[in-house]
Amino acid sequence: MRDLLALMATVDGPRLNILREKYADATRTADAAAGYKYLDVALYALQKLLLAHELGLEGGLPRRVLDIGTGGGHFPFVCRFFGHRVVGIDIRSELYESIAACLGVQRTIVRVTPLTPMPDLGEKFDVITACDITFNDKDDQDGRRVYWTLAEWRFFMNDLFANHLQYPGVLYFKLNKQWQRGLFGSDRLVFNRDLLTMAARNGAAISRRRGTVKFTLTSRREVR
Numbered sequence: 001m002r003d004l005l006a007l008m009a010t011v012d013g014p015r016l017n018i019l020r021e022k023y024a025d026a027t028r029t030a031d032a033a034a035g036y037k038y039l040d041v042a043l044y045a046l047q048k049l050l051l052a053h054e055l056g057l058e059g060g061l062p063r064r065v066l067d068i069g070t071g072g073g074h075f076p077f078v079c080r081f082f083g084h085r086v087v088g089i090d091i092r093s094e095l096y097e098s099i100a101a102c103l104g105v106q107r108t109i110v111r112v113t114p115l116t117p118m119p120d121l122g123e124k125f126d127v128i129t130a131c132d133i134t135f136n137d138k139d140d141q142d143g144r145r146v147y148w149t150l151a152e153w154r155f156f157m158n159d160l161f162a163n164h165l166q167y168p169g170v171l172y173f174k175l176n177k178q179w180q181r182g183l184f185g186s187d188r189l190v191f192n193r194d195l196l197t198m199a200a201r202n203g204a205a206i207s208r209r210r211g212t213v214k215f216t217l218t219s220r221r222e223v224r
């Protein structure tokens with residue numbers, strides 16, 4: 001709580017209030033999956049503080065962190081507080097850019113594209129994170145959501161391991177649930193079990209309940 005209070009003291013409060021006012025109607029009527037919830041900066045800063053603790057980033061030497069799909073930049077905001085250098089990449093979004101501006105966080109515009117290596121970001125990273133991932137969500141096809149295949153996930157992880165992660169290093173994903181057709185035809189939201197199984201088979205610590213994947217590596221790994 002001490003860290004959270006110290007963090008919140010650095011937020012541009014008047015600017016955030018103007019933003020909340022601007023999006024007040026949209027926030028009231030929006031779907032839970034919409035991004036307006038990230039205007040609750042204290043809640044999401046707390047969530048990311050807990051993640052920083054889980055990843056051992058609350059102390060120690062400064063690390064280089066890459067946050068993929070950084071949204072409003074809450075995780076870079078927290079990492080910077082602990083003295084780390086963070087690159088937060090994302091696609092363009094007026095809402096997320098405005099939130100990040102209130103946190104004093106700069107977003108780097110890079111689109112994650114399936115089966116395409118990420119561009120050279122000018123350095124390698126000790127820690128790579130991607131939380132509440134949606135970049136694996138492809139367009140609707142025939143009214144159903146389509147997500148990355150295992151081959152696309154494998155390509156993505158191998159690109160990160162080969163070109164972006166510094167060793168020893170940590171790769172951490174927190175998945176979003178995805179729609180899956182149930183046995184009796186009704187759709188339900190579940191974590192991608194096949195992805196979690198593939199990650200575990202390749203040495204990651206996973207949580208099926210939380211949808212998390214954590215690779216702690218001393219040298220380059222090839223996901224098979």
Ligand SMILES: C[S@@+](CC[C@H](N)C(=O)[O-])C[C@H]1O[C@@H](n2cnc3c(N)ncnc32)[C@H](O)[C@@H]1O
Nearest residue numbers: 069070071074090091110111112131132134135
């Ligand atoms: C649910 S938000 C999560 C934000 C942040 N990671 C967090 O936990 O607070 C998903 C983020 O992924 C970003 N995103 C979606 N598709 C992307 C893509 N193809 N490349 C990069 N970022 C993407 C969205 O713009 C959004 O900021």
